[in-house]
Structures are given as C-alpha cells and as structure tokens.
Amino acid sequence: MTLTVEPSTPVRRHASLADRARAFLPKIVLAPSFALILFFVYGFILWTLYLSFTNSRILPIYELVGFDSYVRLWSQPNWHMAIKNLAIFGSLYIFFCIALGLLLAILLDQRIRGEGVLRPIFLYPMALSFIVTGTAWKWFLNPGLGLERAMHQLGWTSFKFDWLISTDMAIYTVVIAGVWQASGFVMAMFLAGLRGIDGEIIKAAQIDGASTFSIYRRIIIPLLRPAFLSAVIVLSHMAIKSYDLVIALTGGGPGNATELPSTFMYSYTFTRSQMAVGSASAVMMLMGVAAIMIPYLYSELREREK
Amino acid sequence: MSAASPTVSPASARIARFVIYGLLILLAIVYLLPFFVMLITSLKPLAEIRSGNMLALPQNPSLDAWGKAWGSACIGVTCAGIKGYFWNSIQLVVPAVTISTILGALNGYVLTKWRFPGHKLVFGLMLFACFIPFQAVLIPMARVLGMLGLSNSTAGLVLVHVVYGLGFTTLFFRNYYEAFPDELIRAAQMDGAGFFQIFWRILLPSSGPIIVVTVIYQFTNIWNDFLFGVSFASGERAPMTVALNNLVSSSTGVKEYNVDMAAAVYAALPTLFVYVVAGRYFVRGLMAGAVKG
Amino acid sequence: MAFLELRDLHKSIGGLDILKGIDITLEKGGFLVLVGPSGCGKSTLLNTVAGLTPVTSGEIVIDGEIVNDLHPSKRDIAMVFQSYALYPNMTVEGNIAFALEMRGVPRPEREAAVAKAARTLQIEHLLKRRPSQLSGGQRQRVAMGRALVRDPLVFLFDEPLSNLDAKLRVEMRAEIKRLHRDTGATIVYVTHDQIEAMTMATKIAVLKDGVLQQVGTPDEIYRVPANLFVADFMGSPAMNLLRGTVSADRSAIELDGSEPVRLALPPTVSREKLAGGQNVILGIRPEAITDESLRDPAAGVVTTLELPVDLVEPTGSDTYVVAPLAGTEITARMRAQSGVAPGRSFGFVFNLDKAVVFEPETTQRID
Numbered sequence: 001m002t003l004t005v006e007p008s009t010p011v012r013r014h015a016s017l018a019d020r021a022r023a024f025l026p027k028i029v030l031a032p033s034f035a036l037i038l039f040f041v042y043g044f045i046l047w048t049l050y051l052s053f054t055n056s057r058i059l060p061i062y063e064l065v066g067f068d069s070y071v072r073l074w075s076q077p078n079w080h081m082a083i084k085n086l087a088i089f090g091s092l093y094i095f096f097c098i099a100l101g102l103l104l105a106i107l108l109d110q111r112i113r114g115e116g117v118l119r120p121i122f123l124y125p126m127a128l129s130f131i132v133t134g135t136a137w138k139w140f141l142n143p144g145l146g147l148e149r150a151m152h153q154l155g156w157t158s159f160k161f162d163w164l165i166s167t168d169m170a171i172y173t174v175v176i177a178g179v180w181q182a183s184g185f186v187m188a189m190f191l192a193g194l195r196g197i198d199g200e201i202i203k204a205a206q207i208d209g210a211s212t213f214s215i216y217r218r219i220i221i222p223l224l225r226p227a228f229l230s231a232v233i234v235l236s237h238m239a240i241k242s243y244d245l246v247i248a249l250t251g252g253g254p255g256n257a258t259e260l261p262s263t264f265m266y267s268y269t270f271t272r273s274q275m276a277v278g279s280a281s282a283v284m285m286l287m288g289v290a291a292i293m294i295p296y297l298y299s300e301l302r303e304r305e306k
Numbered sequence: 307m308s309a310a311s312p313t314v315s316p317a318s319a320r321i322a323r324f325v326i327y328g329l330l331i332l333l334a335i336v337y338l339l340p341f342f343v344m345l346i347t348s349l350k351p352l353a354e355i356r357s358g359n360m361l362a363l364p365q366n367p368s369l370d371a372w373g374k375a376w377g378s379a380c381i382g383v384t385c386a387g388i389k390g391y392f393w394n395s396i397q398l399v400v401p402a403v404t405i406s407t408i409l410g411a412l413n414g415y416v417l418t419k420w421r422f423p424g425h426k427l428v429f430g431l432m433l434f435a436c437f438i439p440f441q442a443v444l445i446p447m448a449r450v451l452g453m454l455g456l457s458n459s460t461a462g463l464v465l466v467h468v469v470y471g472l473g474f475t476t477l478f479f480r481n482y483y484e485a486f487p488d489e490l491i492r493a494a495q496m497d498g499a500g501f502f503q504i505f506w507r508i509l510l511p512s513s514g515p516i517i518v519v520t521v522i523y524q525f526t527n528i529w530n531d532f533l534f535g536v537s538f539a540s541g542e543r544a545p546m547t548v549a550l551n552n553l554v555s556s557s558t559g560v561k562e563y564n565v566d567m568a569a570a571v572y573a574a575l576p577t578l579f580v581y582v583v584a585g586r587y588f589v590r591g592l593m594a595g596a597v598k599g
Numbered sequence: 600m601a602f603l604e605l606r607d608l609h610k611s612i613g614g615l616d617i618l619k620g621i622d623i624t625l626e627k628g629g630f631l632v633l634v635g636p637s638g639c640g641k642s643t644l645l646n647t648v649a650g651l652t653p654v655t656s657g658e659i660v661i662d663g664e665i666v667n668d669l670h671p672s673k674r675d676i677a678m679v680f681q682s683y684a685l686y687p688n689m690t691v692e693g694n695i696a697f698a699l700e701m702r703g704v705p706r707p708e709r710e711a712a713v714a715k716a717a718r719t720l721q722i723e724h725l726l727k728r729r730p731s732q733l734s735g736g737q738r739q740r741v742a743m744g745r746a747l748v749r750d751p752l753v754f755l756f757d758e759p760l761s762n763l764d765a766k767l768r769v770e771m772r773a774e775i776k777r778l779h780r781d782t783g784a785t786i787v788y789v790t791h792d793q794i795e796a797m798t799m800a801t802k803i804a805v806l807k808d809g810v811l812q813q814v815g816t817p818d819e820i821y822r823v824p825a826n827l828f829v830a831d832f833m834g835s836p837a838m839n840l841l842r843g844t845v846s847a848d849r850s851a852i853e854l855d856g857s858e859p860v861r862l863a864l865p866p867t868v869s870r871e872k873l874a875g876g877q878n879v880i881l882g883i884r885p886e887a888i889t890d891e892s893l894r895d896p897a898a899g900v901v902t903t904l905e906l907p908v909d910l911v912e913p914t915g916s917d918t919y920v921v922a923p924l925a926g927t928e929i930t931a932r933m934r935a936q937s938g939v940a941p942g943r944s945f946g947f948v949f950n951l952d953k954a955v956v957f958e959p960e961t962t963q964r965i966d
Contacts, residue, residue, distance in 0.1 A: 010604075010658075012665040019670045025501045026420035033413050033472055034428055040469040041435040044443035051445060060449065107330050110323075120585050121334045124341075127581035127588065128574050129530030131547040135554050135570040136340040139347065139563060140360075150360045180340065188589055241439050244532035248551055265441045270537070275445060282441040293437045301430065492651050493684035497698035497745075498672035507697075511688035 045286065052279035060275060069276035079281065081256050082264040085171050089178070089260065090239040096179045098231055101186025102224075106216065108187070109194045119191075123184035130181070134248020137177040138164065167257040170250050174242075174258055177249055182238065186231050193227035194220065233296050240288050261285050341574075348372060348567035355563050371564035375572060379565050381553050388569050390542075391549035395529060398460050398545055402467035403524040409468070410475020410520060411513065415505050417476070418483040419491045429480065436473035443470075444537055451538055458541045466538060467528045474527075475520050478594055482516040483509065515587070522584055523591035526577050546573045601660070602627035602785055603648075603753055608657035610643055610809075617643045619809040621657070625802060630779050630786045634796040635806035636832070641789045642757060644806070648787060649755055650674050662752050672701070677746035678755040681762065683738045685730035685745075692726040695744045716748040719778070736767045743778070756788040760795065772798060793833045797821065805829050823867065823955060827962040830882045830955070836919060838882045839929045842959070847875040852956070854881075854925035863900045865954035868965050873956075879965070880957040885919060887953040888931035890939070891946055900951040907944050922947065 055065045073079050104122055108115055125133060140146050143162040151159035163169035197220060205215050243262035250258040252267070261281055269278030343360055349367040350358070358365075377387040417429050447466060448457070456462030486509065494504045535545040544552075550573045554566045581588050601624035610618040617640050625631045633641040646652035648659055650671035658665050666674045677698070685694050692713055699709045717723045720740045730738060739759060746754055756775070760768045776799050779786055790796055796803050797817045805812040805820065805828070813825035824830035830838045843854040846861065849870050854860045862881065864870065873879070894901070909928065910921040918933045922945070931947055939945055956965045 010660045010663045010665050012667070013669055015668045015670060015673075019673065022500060022670070026416040027422060029412050029501075030416045030428070033409050033476070034432070036469050037432050037435050037472060040447070041438060041443065042431070044446040045438070047446040048442050060445070104330075104333065107326055107333075110326050112326070112330065118330055118334055120581075121337055123585075123589065124578065124581060125337065126592065127526060127577045128341075129532065129547050129577070131530075131532050131551050132570045132574045133340075135550065135566065136344045138554070139567065140340045140343055145355065145563070146360055153359045180337065184337070185592055189593065192593060237437055243441075244547070247532070247536075248554070251555060262439070262441060265444075266533075266537075269445060279445060282439070282444070285439040286442040289437060289439050293434065297430070297433055297437075301426070301433075487682055487684065489680045489682050489684035490686060492649075492671075493678065493680055493745075494686070494697070495651065496649060496671045496676070496678050498701035499697070503701065508686055508688070 048279050048282050048286075052276060052283050054276050056275035056279070058273035058275065069280040072274075073277050073280045073284070076277070078256055078259055079261075079264060082259045082261045082281075085258060086239065086260055088171055089174055089242070090236060092172070092175045093178045093182075093239050094232060094235045096175065097183045097186045097235055098228070100179060100183040101231065102190050102221075104183070104187040105190035105194055108191060119188075122187055125181040126185045128181070130242075130244035131248045133177055133181050134245050137173065137180070138249050141173055141176075164250065165254055167254050170254060170257045174246055174249055178239075178242065178245060181245075182235065186235070189227050189231055189234075190224060193224045197223050229296075233292060236292055237289060240285060240292075261288075344567045344570055348375075348564050348571055350564055352560075352562060352564060371562070371568040372571075374562070375553075375565045375568035379553060379562070379569065380559070381549050381556070388546065388549050388553065388572060391544055391546050392572060394460060394539075394543055394549075395546040398463050398467070399525055399528050402464045402471065402528050403521055405464070406468045406471040406475045406524055407517065407520050409472055410477075411479045411510070411517070412505070413472070413476040414479025414481075414483045415509060417480050418486070419488065419504075419509075420501070429476075432473045432476050434473075435470070436477065440470065440533055444533075448537060458539050458543050460539070460543050463534060463539050463543075463545065466534050467524075467531070470534075471524050471527065475524065478516055478520045478523070478591070479513075481594065482513065486512065515590075518584065518587045519591040519594065522580055522587050523594075525580060526588070526591075529577055601625060602629070602662060603631075603787070604658075604660040605644075605648070606658040606660065608644070608647060608659070609655045610640075610647060610652065611655050617809050618647070618654075621806075621809075621811050623804050623811070623814055625785065625787070627785055628783045630788065630799055630801045632796040632800035632803050633787065633789045633806060634791065634793055634803060634832075635812075637791055638808075639806040640809040641791075641806050645678075645755055645757055645787060645789045648753070649676060649678050675749075675752045676755055677749045677751040677753075678757065679742045679746050679759045681758045683730075683742040683759075683762075685738055685741055687730055689729070690726065691722065691728055691730070691733070691741050691744075694730070694741060695726075695748050698745065698749050712748045713744075716744040719747060719781075720744050735763050736771065739763065739771055740774075743775075747778075747782075752785065754784050754786045756786065758790055759788075760790070761792075775799060793835065797833070803833075805832065807832075822953070823964065823966070824882070825964055827880065827882075827957050830957070830964075834884060836885050836930045838884050839888070840957075841881045841883070841925045841927065841929070843879060843881055843925065845873045845875055845877045845879055849873050849875055852879060852881050856925040860904065860925065862902045862904075862949060862954075863951050865951040865956060866900055867952075867954065868956040872965050878959050880959050881954055882957060883929075883949060883951070883954040885930045885932040887950040888929060889948050889950070890931075890933050890937050891948055892937075893934060894948045895950050895952075898950045898952050902949045902951060904947050904949065905944050906947050908939055908941050911939055911941055920945070920947075 051060055052069055053064050053066060054061050055063065055068060108119060112118065141161065141164045143165055148159060148161045163173045201219060202215060205219050210218065241262060242260060243266065246252055246258050246260055246263055252259050252263045261284065265278050265281045265285065268274040268281065346364055347355060347360070348371050349369070350364040351366070351368065351370070354365060375387055376389050378385055379387045381388065413432070417425055451457045451462045454462070456465065490508055491504060494508050499507065530547065531545065532547040532551065535548040536551070539545065540548055550569050553569050603625040605621050605623045608618050608621040609616070621644060623631065633644055635641050643652060647654045650666070650669060654667060659667055661674060661676070686697065689697065695713045695716055696709045699712060704712070713726070714723070717726055720743060722737065722740050722744060725733060725737055725741070730741070733741065742759065760771050763771060772795060778784070788799065800817050802814065803817055803820045804814045807828050813820060813829045820829060820833055824833060827840065830840065841854055843852040846853055849864065851861045851863050854862065865881070904924070906922040906924060908920055908922055912919040912921070913935065916935060918935055918937055918939065920931045920933050920939050921928050922931065933939060957963065958965055
C-alpha cells in the first residue's frame with residue numbers, strides 16, 4: 001500500500017490540440033479529390049445542362065432560351081441517324097459480344113489443355129486502343145487491298161465484302177470491330193462466373209441423369225445471371241460512349257452512315273459551331289447512361305451492405 | 307467446374323473433344339488475324355502490298371516503314387514521324403497514373419477505415435463519376451482549360467485524366483481495403499500510430515496487388531484515350547492515339563499502308579507489353595472496373 | 600479507491616441503445632471478465648474503455664483520471680484482439696516493438712523490452728518470423744507480447760481465445776491466468792464463454808441487452824445469481840428452474856404439476872419476504888441433486904424425492920441423470936458408476952442449502 005493520499009475526485013484529462021486536429025485529417029485528405037469530382041464532374045454536368053438551354057454557337061452564350069436546342073436536336077436527320085445507328089450498333093454489339101463471350105467461356109471450361117495460351121489470345125484486343133483497332137480493321141476490310149482481294153487470290157473470285165464503303169452496311173463493320181475487341185472481356189466475365197459455380201451442384205445434376213447440354217441449359221447458364229447482367233450493363237455503357245472506334249474505322253461515314261450520338265456531339269460542338277445542340281445531345285447521352293447505371297450501381301451498393 | 311458427362315461413350319467423347327479444340331483454334335486464328343495482318347503489312351514494301359496478298363508473309367521483310375513511321379512520316383504539316391507524340395503520351399501517362407493512383411489509395415483508405423457520416427454518399431458520387439459519358443463535360447472542360455492557360459498542353463491533359471480517373475482508382479482501393487481487417491487499424495491506433503503512419507506502415511505494405519492492378523488499368527486507359535486528347539490537345543502536344551489517327555486518316559499524298567500499320571503497332575506496343583507481362587493484373591482491373599460497388 | 604471505474608456509461612448508435620448505464624469498478628491488479636450472449640454490448644463496452652468507440656454519456660476513470668476525451672494511444676492501455684490483429688507485413692519482433700517505436704522509444708530499449716516479453720511468453724525462437732508463418736497459439740502469444748511490452752495500466756482482451764481449438768484454449772486460459780498472477784496486471788476480459796469467466800476472473804460482470812445484470816466474484820455469481828438470466832447463463836449444465844407456490848405456512852415450496860410435490864424452503868431466502876401462496880421459481884444446480892451416497896453430510900435442509908429416470912448421460916467423470924419433475928425436467932449430477940438406469944425409479948436427494956428462489960415476474964432473486 002502506498003501512503004500517498006489519493007485524490008477523492010478524478011481529474012478530467014483533455015485531448016491535446018494535436019489529437020483533436022488529427023480527427024479532421026481523414027476529411028482533409030479526402031476533400032481535394034471530392035472537390036475535384038464535384039466541380040469537374042457534377043459542376044460541369046450542370047454547366048453543360050445550362051448551355052443546352054442557351055443559343056450558344058461557336059462560343060458559349062449564357063442567355064437562356066428554353067428548349068430551343070432540344071427542338072433543333074430532334075429535328076436533325078443526323079441525330080435520328082445517330083440514334084438509329086446506336087440502336088443497331090448497341091443491340092448487335094451486346095448480343096454478339098455475349099453470344100461469342102459465352103461460347104468461348106464454355107469451350108474454355110472443358111478442361112482444355114493450353115487454356116493458358118488460348119485465353120490471352122481472345123482477350124488481347126481489350127488492351128489495344130480503339131484507334132489501333134479501327135486502323136487494323138480499316139486495313140483488314142479495305143475493299144481494294146484487304147480481305148476481299150485476299151479471298152479472290154485464294155480462288156474465291158465471287159467473294160465480295162465492301163461494307164466499309166457501303167452506306168447501308170458500314171455500321172456493321174463497326175459492330176464487327178467492336179465485338180472483336182470486347183468479346184474476350186465478356187468471356188473473362190463468364191469464365192469467372194463459371195469457375196465460381198459449386199462443382200457439387202454439377203455432380204448432383206449428373207447423378208440425376210442430366211446430359212451435358214441440359215446441365216448447361218437448365219443449371220449453369222441460369223446460374224450465370226449476375227454475369228449476364230454485368231455484361232449487358234458494361235457493354236451498353238461502352239456502346240453509348242463509343243467514339244474512337246467509329247472515328248478510326250469510318251470517320252462517321254460514308255456520308256453520315258455511321259454517325260453515333262458521340263460523333264454527333266463532337267462535330268456539332270467543335271466543328272459545326274452548334275454548341276447548344278451539341279450540349280443538348282450530350283445531355284441526352286448522359287440521361288441514357290444514367291438510366292442504365294444508376295439503378296445498377298444502387299443495387300450493387302445495396303447488395304454489398306448485406 | 308467442368309461438365310464432362312461420364313455417361314457419354316468414349317468414341318463420341320473423342321469427337322466432342324475434337325470439335326471443341328477445332329472451334330477454339332479456329333476462333334483463336336480469327337482473333338489473331340487482324341493484328342497479324344497489321345504486323346506483316348508493316349514489314350512489306352508498298353509495292354508488295356499493292357500487288358500481293360494481304361495474308362501472305364512478307365517476301366523481303368524490312369523495317370523501313372517502322373523507321374519512317376517513327377522518324378519521318380508526315381502528320382499534318384510536319385514530317386517528323388510519331389516519335390514526338392509517343393513521348394507526349396509518356397510524359398502524360400506517368401504523372402497522370404502516379405497522381406491518380408496515390409489519390410485513389412488515400413481516398414480508399416479514408417472511405418473504409420475512417421468512415422464519417424455521409425461516406426456512402428461521397429463514394430456513390432465518386433463512383434457514378436466513373437461512368438458518365440465524357441461528352442457531358444467536354445465543353446466546360448475546354449473552357450476551363452482555356453482559362454487556366456492549359457489548352458494544348460500536357461499539364462492540362464494530366465489534370466483531365468487525374469480528375470476522370472479518380473473515381474476508378476478510388477473504387478479499386480476502396481474495395482481492396484474494405485477486406486482489410488479493421489482490427490489491425492484499431493490495434494495500430496492503440497499502439498500510437500497516426501493516420502499517415504497507419505497508411506504507410508500497415509496498409510501500404512499489403513497493397514502491392516491492388517497498386518499493380520490500378521497502375522495497369524490507369525496506364526491502359528490513359529495511353530489509349532483519344533477523346534480527351536483530340537478535344538484538348540490536338541496540336542503539337544497531341545498524344546499518340548491522336549497522332550496515329552491523323553496519320554492514318556490524312557488524305558494527302560500516296561497512302562503508305564505499311565507506315566500506317568507500323569505507327570499503329572507503335573501505338574499498341576506499350577499496352578500490349580503490359581498485357582503480356584502482367585495479364586493477370588490487367589484482367590483483374592477490367593473485372594474490378596466492371597463488377598462495381 | 601478503484602483503479603478502473605466506469606460510471607453510468609451510455610452508448611447509442613443511430614437511436615439504438617447499446618449500453619444502458621453501466622457502473623463497474625475494478626481494483627488494481629483485478630481481473631474483470633465481461634460475459635454475456637452475443638449482442639449484449641460487452642465488446643462495445645470494451646471498445647469504449649479502449650477509446651475506440653466514443654461514449655454517449657458517462658465517465659471512464661483510469662487511475663484517477665477521466666480519460667473519455669483521450670485518444671486510445673494516450674490512455675496507457677493495451678489490447679489483445681479476437682483476430683490477434685498482427686501486422687502481416689512485419690516480423691514478430693516488429694509487431695511487438697511497433698507500439699514502442701511509435702512512442703519514440705530508442706532502439707536498444709525497444710530490443711530489451713521485446714526480448715523480455717518474448718522470454719515471458721516463450722516466443723524467443725519466433726521473433727524473426729512473420730504472422731503468416733505462425734500457428735494459432737503462437738499468434739495468440741505474439742498478440743499478448745505486443746500488449747505486454749507496453750507495460751500499460753490496463754490490459755484489454757476481446758475474446759482472445761475464441762479462434763483456438765478446444766485443447767489450446769484450455770492451455771492458453773491457464774497461461775493468461777499465470778501471466779496475471781505473475782505480473783499483477785489489471786485486466787478487463789470479454790468472453791461469451793462462461794467457463795472462461797469462472798476460471799479466470801476475480802470479478803465477473805454479466806451483461807444482457809446493454810444492461811448490467813450482476814457484478815460479483817465468480818463464487819457469488821455462481822452460488823447466488825441475481826436473477827433468472829444469470830442463473831441460466833452461468834453454469835453448464837444449466838441450473839434447474841422449477842415453478843411452484845409457497846406453502847401456506849411458508850415452510851416449503853409446492854411444485855407445479857399434476858402430483859403434489861413439496862420441497863423444503865431453502866435457507867437462502869428469508870421467510871419474512873414471502874407470502875403464503877406466492878408464485879416462485881426455485882433454482883437448484885445439478886450438483887445439488889445427487890443420489891444418497893453423494894449426499895453432503897453438512898447439508899442442513901434436504902428433501903429426497905423418488906422420481907422415474909428418463910435419460911442417463913455419462914460424461915466419463917460424472918453421470919448426468921434427467922428426470923421429469925413439476926412439468927419440466929431436472930438434471931442431477933451423479934457419480935460415474937451410480938448404477939442408475941432409464942425407466943427405473945430412483946431416490947434423488949435435493950440439497951436445498953444450495954437452492955435459490957426467484958420472483959417470476961421481476962425474475963429477481965428473493966433473499
């Protein structure tokens with residue numbers, strides 16, 4: 001026992017100033033990034049939105065004129081062309097990427113020797129820029145010197161492939177190049193899904209007497225639902241944003257045959273001096289992406305909570 | 307999970323294997339073909355391209371087109387090849403990747419280990435920022451860069467790529483640090499480590515894989531970007547992709563396909579190199595960017 | 600004066616009350632075990648002491664100072680976590696020395712302190728290894744070493760043995776107890792395992808739904824539980840709880856059920872506090888119900904009942920015998936070779952000296 005007299009009431013010790021300042025440190029660290037995002041993303045979106053209600057031409061004008069530019073936008077044949085092309089490109093791009101991606105994933109999932117060699121081959125286009133992809137395919141599909149002539153020289157003289165310069169067919173070359181680039185990525189997503197399936201479920205189905213085909217149709221593919229959803233979301237998001245590929249492959253032509261909303265926005269804003277119309281088209285694109293991404297992100301964040 | 311049914315007879319199983327391998331090899335050839343054609347075309351002289359078969363191997367392979375693409379091809383009015391633009395891209399990518407990765411790591415750290423009321427909203431806003439179509443910010447960005455005097459400059463492009471890459475880098479690190487045990491942070495706090503000490507001594511040494519993933523993802527995205535480059539730096543400071551597009555789509559003079567293809571290979575090499583060396587991390591980045599939240 | 604004192608601690612998160620006014624004191628060198636079912640608030644309580652969770656109201660006093668406002672690292676406490684929380688990128692040595700390094704202790708002193716802690720815990724041969732190369736028991740020791748090297752005012756343990764297998768848990772339990780004895784440390788220890796609580800504590804605090812149910816020595820908690828919850832929670836097999844009515848002369852309890860059964864009134868309850876005909880619950884531990892041969896010769900109040908045996912559960916050292924009584928079942932503890940067989944009737948000796956009586960409405964013990 002000590003003989004010192006102990007204080008009857010305890011002393012309240014206060015946190016040092018440094019300790020109290022420390023509590024704010026995390027927020028101080030996060031603040032610059034968040035401010036950048038707020039200003040450069042959300043501020044700019046509002047700015048673009050504002051411009052779409054003005055009569056801006058080559059330079060911004062900040063006088064509001066209502067929905068004029070939207071009216072003009074929707075009366076442009078070019079915009080209708082862009083929307084139509086996006087519908088064609090988007091739906092075919094998503095469909096073929098998923099079909100090819102799923103096929104590749106299922107094929108690779110059959111205990112393939114050399115999977116380690118094959119898988120990167122299907123995925124490497126994803127590492128290339130759209131400009132390189134466009135350049136390669138533009139050459140590959142060149143009606144004079146490309147695939148068509150190669151086939152002729154191989155003896156298939158009736159072979160004809162001039163889609164690249166055909167007003168009706170050019171948009172499909174964009175689909176081909178796009179699918180070539182992204183289907184490997186979809187394959188990787190499905191492969192991850194397949195590898196995540198519990199092998200015991202498959203064994204149980206085999207014992208129940210299901211054929212390989214019906215195991216895939218009735219059990220495995222339905223279990224890949226989340227991968228399908230992710231693929232559709234990612235691909236539609238990529239389709240709406242597609243710009244570089246069209247520029248490099250067809251330049252939006254022939255004529256305006258491969259115009260997409262993204263090329264429309266760029267040319268109206270920066271080369272045709274119709275900034276308000278360009279802004280309006282950007283707002284439409286944003287709304288399209290938001291309609292897809294917000295519900296998806298919301299549900300993903302929700303799921304994480306559980 | 308592989309579903310080779312044991313009820314199938316050996317003969318039909320062998321046929322099935324044959325079909326599977328045949329299909330896979332055929333598809334692999336199709337996937338390789340465009341790049342292969344690009345590569346062999348870059349090694350052929352122009353005469354051989356005009357007269358020969360696109361698919362045929364070069365009779366006298368030469369690197370002339372590569373030399374020309376690098377050093378003397380005409381892009382716009384200057385005829386100095388793509389080398390200057392290649393360096394533009396390098397000077398752009400290095401700081402942009404570094405800054406966005408560092409900020410993303412710190413943001414992910416704060417958003418998982420130092421949560422505050424409203425952290426979900428902050429993260430949600432940063433996450434959605436990843437997915438906006440950039441057309442919605444192009445015009446204001448062009449104005450702001452002009453006001454800052456950063457039009458047609460590498461610094462301006464670095465700013466743009468940092469800002470629009472932040473969402474992804476934050477997402478990557480947040481998801482990675484989410485799985486990092488909170489108890490370690492508490493233990494370090496009790497041991498007297500501060501905010502930065504915990505980050506530096508405890509979290510960062512365990513962050514190797516996610517740093518690689520993030521750096522590769524950002525590197526690929528920024529190197530391959532075209533839209534920002536063409537919008538904000540289309541002149542002397544243009545990045546590689548913009549220069550390549552200018553070269554390929556110029557309609558003046560004789561069309562030198564071999565030079566075009568060589569330039570395209572130059573543009574593809576850095577990202578392909580990363581893909582070959584660290585493919586695993588590349589795929590992980592793609593998946594992390596796709597399977598969100 | 601108490602060394603560690605918790606005064607009317609409240610904690611609510613998002614309108615939900617996690618702690619509802621906790622008052623506990625602990626003397627220097629004491630070993631306090633906080634025990635309760637999962638979700639009772641015991642870990643939150645520990646975290647408030649550590650400073651990892653701020654309190655809503657109330658005071659935490661350590662060694663005469665109110666430490667509420669202090670950062671965890673300034674409270675002079677060390678904590679051993681459930682997952683051990685060893686830094687994966689550092690060696691064992693680095694882990695143990697980290698806290699000293701953060702406090703700017705010079706290297707030679709650090710090394711000496713690490714060596715001393717390692718010697719105490721017999722982990723000297725592990726110092727150069729990384730946590731991933733250690734077994735569960737070794738990690739546990741390193742986690743303790745990390746706390747020990749700090750020589751803090753108070754040690755906090757958050758369910759430190761719950762990740763170990765049964766055998767290792769018993770070993771480490773003894774190890775911690777020895778450490779406490781040898782170092783004279785003041786310890787607050789959280790567990791949901793009532794055996795850990797009984798074996799290690801000098802003082803047990805039982806929590807349920809953020810409310811302190813009882814604080815006392817292990818013996819008090821076990822012998823005279825404050826309410827039905829504590830009675831039921833502490834002890835395995837659980838205390839037998841029998842519903843009944845106080846007889847008119849207040850000398851016995853008439854148990855519910857089809858046949859009239861009377862047990863003498865336990866001496867732990869004073870007759871004045873009871874009224875004839877009052878509903879009560881009688882609690883009696885399995886070891887207080889035996890066969891004739893194990894009857895405690897010192898027992899004062901004893902009732903013997905002839906009951907049919909329903910189930911016999913040999914555990915090796917003892918045999919538990921289950922029999923129906925008062926609309927429920929009782930468990931009695933017999934010798935291993937008691938010769939009891941199911942289906943036969945048997946004389947059960949109730950040592951009512953060790954029984955307690957509860958008020959059914961309030962669930963509190965009547966003394």
